[in-house]
Amino acid sequence: MLRSRPSVRLVACLTALVVLLVAGLATAQAQNFGRNKVVYDDFDFERLQTEHFDVYYYPPMEPAAQDAARMAERWYTRLSQVFQHEFTDRTPIILYADDTDFQQTNVIGGFIGEGTGGVTEGGRQRLIMPLTGSYDETDRILGHEMVHVFQYDLWKENPRAFQLGALPLWFIEGTAEYLSQGRTDPHTAMWMRDALRNEDVPTTRQLTREQNRYFPYRYGQALMAYIGGNWGDQTLGILYRRAGYAGLETAFQEVLGVTGDELSTAWAEALRSAYGSQMTDRTALGSVEVRVPVLGSREFGLVSFPYLPTELVAFADGGVAWSSDAPPVFEFTRESEERIPVFSTGLSARVNVLGFLVVELMGVYPFQRPDKGWHFDFQISPGW
Numbered sequence: 001m002l003r004s005r006p007s008v009r010l011v012a013c014l015t016a017l018v019v020l021l022v023a024g025l026a027t028a029q030a031q032n033f034g035r036n037k038v039v040y041d042d043f044d045f046e047r048l049q050t051e052h053f054d055v056y057y058y059p060p061m062e063p064a065a066q067d068a069a070r071m072a073e074r075w076y077t078r079l080s081q082v083f084q085h086e087f088t089d090r091t092p093i094i095l096y097a098d099d100t101d102f103q104q105t106n107v108i109g110g111f112i113g114e115g116t117g118g119v120t121e122g123g124r125q126r127l128i129m130p131l132t133g134s135y136d137e138t139d140r141i142l143g144h145e146m147v148h149v150f151q152y153d154l155w156k157e158n159p160r161a162f163q164l165g166a167l168p169l170w171f172i173e174g175t176a177e178y179l180s181q182g183r184t185d186p187h188t189a190m191w192m193r194d195a196l197r198n199e200d201v202p203t204t205r206q207l208t209r210e211q212n213r214y215f216p217y218r219y220g221q222a223l224m225a226y227i228g229g230n231w232g233d234q235t236l237g238i239l240y241r242r243a244g245y246a247g248l249e250t251a252f253q254e255v256l257g258v259t260g261d262e263l264s265t266a267w268a269e270a271l272r273s274a275y276g277s278q279m280t281d282r283t284a285l286g287s288v289e290v291r292v293p294v295l296g297s298r299e300f301g302l303v304s305f306p307y308l309p310t311e312l313v314a315f316a317d318g319g320v321a322w323s324s325d326a327p328p329v330f331e332f333t334r335e336s337e338e339r340i341p342v343f344s345t346g347l348s349a350r351v352n353v354l355g356f357l358v359v360e361l362m363g364v365y366p367f368q369r370p371d372k373g374w375h376f377d378f379q380i381s382p383g384w
């Protein structure tokens with residue numbers, strides 16, 4: 001369950017971002033919405049000042065707030081280099097002790113659903129988040145939201161000319177995900193392997209147009225990781241600025257020197273060479289089994305001996321796995337580099353002891369592993 005939590009959080013963060021992008025226009029509506037929220041506790045916030053942040057927290061969480069403040073400054077150092085930008089004002093970070101407190105927050109005028117990781121408020125530019133039980137996750141969420149603070153801050157330099165609302169979510173969120181989590185995210189890797197398997201690696205245009213089909217966070221992270229890896233992380237900052245003023249397609253051409261389509265093709269190619277060889281597309285398995293009740297009751301056993309029912313089983317299994325890169329080669333050899341079918345055969349004796357315990361003795365002979373020969377297994381399990 002823990003694994004899936006960040007994605008739930010991020011869906012909510014996505015929603016929050018969309019809301020906040022239009023928040024400038026829809027403040028009245030947001031306040032309306034907020035009125036329905038029940039606030040159970042009033043928090044007495046205290047403030048901790050660091051070089052670039054005012055960190056608000058309430059007393060029981062002071063040590064954790066100090067850690068978070070250090071993390072925030074660390075992110076600031078890294079991200080101010082990526083974006084080549086320094087904040088002019090001190091940015092407030094409002095910390096809640098946990099999810100429950102966070103959901104009751106009256107700092108933001110909207111409704112915070114369960115699973116929202118954090119929120120970066122565009123208008124007033126505050127970063128609001130709960131501390132999580134895990135130091136790493138708090139750090140990741142802080143990093144993700146901090147990227148948004150930089151994105152907003154750059155937009156605020158010239159909000160009329162900078163078309164923040166025109167930038168696709170995969171680009172905004174993908175940048176935040178990549179810069180806060182890096183390129184080796186097993187969750188994203190799983191999505192990309194899936195996309196390759198289905199031969200469905202999207203182009204940048206598809207990512208922009210079909211957000212429901214291509215989850216912006218995962219695909220965005222993978223594509224931004226590809227750009228960061230090939231052009232350097234600082235390119236992401238340059239790309240963001242240029243895209244805000246000139247549009248994403250122009251930014252690709254001017255900053256990366258490729259069109260969006262060329263970028264898409266190169267990215268798909270890179271994914272294929274990164275994951276292609278590890279992938280097994282298809283498998284076929286088959287087995288035959290012959291069961292002979294040797295000892296048993298008069299009706300079911302070859303030999304009537306109902307006190308220790310015994311069954312002899314002869315079996316043979318076969319299977320082959322292949323992928324589009326490595327098609328199967330149908331030959332029966334015992335050793336091969338190709339994807340050949342593998343077979344094994346064996347014999348097992350199952351003895352039912354006292355009617356409730358099954359003792360099984362099994363010998364298996366795998367044909368494609370000549371070095372192994374026969375191997376034996378002994379198992380005791382309840383039931384027949």
Ligand SMILES: [Zn+2]
Nearest residue numbers: 013017173176
């Ligand atoms: Zn986000």
